[in-house]
Amino acid sequence: MKRSTLEFRNLVKEKIVRCVLKNAVRKGDTRILCPCLNCENLEKVLTPDVCVDHLVLRGFVKDYTRWIFHGEPIGISGIEIGRQETREDVNDDDDIKRDRIDSLIDVVQVNFEDEPCVLERLLSDAKKPLYPNCDRFTRLSAVMNLMSLKVENRLSDKSFTALLELLDDMLPEGHVLPKSTYEAKKVMCPIGYDNEKIHACPKDCILYRKKYKDLHKCPKCGTSRYRVKDKDGSCEKKEGSPAKVVWYLPIIPRFKRFFANVNETKKLRWHSEMRKKDGKLRHPADAPQWRTIDRMFPEFGKDCRNLRLGLCTDGMNPFSTLSSQHSTWPVLLCIYNLPPYLCMKRKYLMLLLLIQGPKQPGNDIDVFLEPLIDDLRLFVDEGVMVYDAVAKEDFKLHAILLCTINDFYAYGNLSGYSVKGKKSCPICDQGTIAPWLTYSGKNVYTNYRRFLRRNHPYRRMKKAFNGTVENKMAPIPLEEDEVFQQVKDINVFYGKPNRFEKNAKYKKRSIF
Known part of the structure; x- marks a missing residue:
């Protein structure tokens, strides 16, 4: 269909007004990114009528089939662009290199609907040649391979920066390889895994998340969330580094x-x-x-x-x-x-x-x-x-x-099962056989021939074991209801009391 026809103009207008503008209004805006050949969905936010004029005059940006900048969800997001270019130059017999490419040039499942500029930069790095007329590496694939080399060989940031500076002198003019570790990490940031730094009570009572997220001291033991307290000894203000951290x-x-x-x-x-x-x-x-x-x-x-x-x-x-x-x-x-x-x-x-x-x-x-x-x-x-x-x-x-x-x-x-003492086997439970060694001062668990089949030759061996023939059968595992009846009255209190509290409890019990 020719762009100069009225039918094309009406079709584009209908598509933009009904679909794209509807998504923009839902986000509280009446303007949209222009998908024409010159604007390329970058920074020009225009009214729908101006976008229609641009599309009629210039046409759509090439390969823009999934409207990720105009409300259509990202089914597969990431860096499949550039994968074929990199994979074509990989030798099929080189399994190690192929696995490295598969693990590094991975498809990133990130929701970029609210950050179109991040996705655009990522896709641009995936298509941009490392240097003029380079058909083997893109900027993104080169940085990913170098970062993989850094991790595998445990290079420090200082050593990696020195390597990038050396490559800067080796590569021809016009290359786009970062010149420092900081710049390389900025290229990799959108691909990185998210992590949560969760504060924890120093005595392992709680994690400061959900309903405890805004507290400054543990509601169970009263211990401060932070290492540094206020001058008066309280911990009402958020000050200092956390006393304990869990990474998730x-x-x-x-x-x-x-x-x-x-x-x-x-x-x-x-x-x-x-x-x-x-x-x-x-x-x-x-x-x-x-x-x-x-x-x-x-x-x-x-x-x-x-x-x-x-x-x-x-x-x-x-x-x-x-x-x-x-x-x-x-x-x-x-x-x-x-x-x-x-x-x-x-x-x-x-x-x-x-x-x-x-x-x-x-x-x-x-x-x-x-x-x-x-x-x-x-x-x-x-x-x-x-x-x-x-x-x-x-x-x-x-x-x-x-x-x-x-x-x-x-x-x-x-x-939560006790693995010490006479009944420490979670399978045998009350049927655990644990003889006490007087001179060693501990229990031993040696009667496990009963788990063998009835006619197994080991059951009849005396000298190789404890001098007796094993005729006992394996205990029957507990059913769900039997396990529940054993644990239903257990009250669990998380946290580690300090030594003074332990001694106080011990004295109290000894008195009475």
Whole structure:
């Protein structure tokens, strides 16, 4: 259709007035970004009539098929522009480089409706050649590869700036590579993961979020939220640095990025579409636990894109010393939908929480898991709308926690079960057999031959074990109602009292 015809003018006017202007009025404005060939949706905010004139005279900006600047939602946002240019120059046999490109030039699932300038700058960097006539790297892909090199080799900001300055002298004139670490990070900022810095009570009583967000002292123990108090000893004013901080990296935007990438989405569907199904246990999808969940929740199991997750946590000393005076707890998440050779790769292990020390959280770790539990409840109860790059559609993603991975003591912290004493086995419960060693002064748990099948040869061995034949059978696991009856009257109080409070309670009990 020619732009000079009256039919074209009426069609454009009708489209702008009915769709674009309607979205602008909803946001409290009567002007819109002009999508003509010269204005290119950048900074010129004009009236609809002027926009119609521009479009008739100049035509639409090239490749503007999804109206993201005029109210149409972003189905897949990010940097697919420039992906083909970069991928064409990657050798198919170079698996390491191809995986690096896949992980770096990822599709970013960010809502830019309120920040069109950020999206425009990001797309511009993805299309802009690194230097004139360069067809191998764009400005964005070059910065992403260099930042990946910085992370993998643990380069300091000073060293990385020196590298960029050296490359500035090597590259031809007219290149657009940043000259400092600060400028490189500004290019990467829209692609970075969001994180939440949550203040916590120093005694692990609460997190200062939701109803406690604006408090300056803990409502349970009265401890100040900040390190520095007022001159009179109170903590009414917001002053000083927080006494304790928890870092939380939300999982929802990270899952959206996974599914917005075609290659990653295919890997997340591998367990259903490409797994070998011959009755042998090669993947968690072959286990009875996986099939039990599909049977109990058929709607969840119907869609192979729904995620099964594993939670991993334990204490560590981040300062690489032999001292045990500091304990920081990272909380990781692994995805079992992936092929077995990728489940535990560093690329797919997601850091969710970083609980700073110096003391371990212990049973109070439930307080720090609140943000993660809220997101997991959202995935279970309502689901999250996610764009599938393979099916090219939006769908409602659900996820469940399939298992936890930890040692026995961390298991006790996560579950709240006592892992010390005679009844420390959560499976055997009251049927735990734990002989006491008088000279060692501890319980030992050695009677686990009863979990073997009835005719197993180990049951008849005497010398290799404790000198007796094992005839006992494994205890029957408790049902849901039996577990509830045991824990229904337990009152949990989070927080760590100080030494004086402990001594006072002990004296009070000893007197009476």
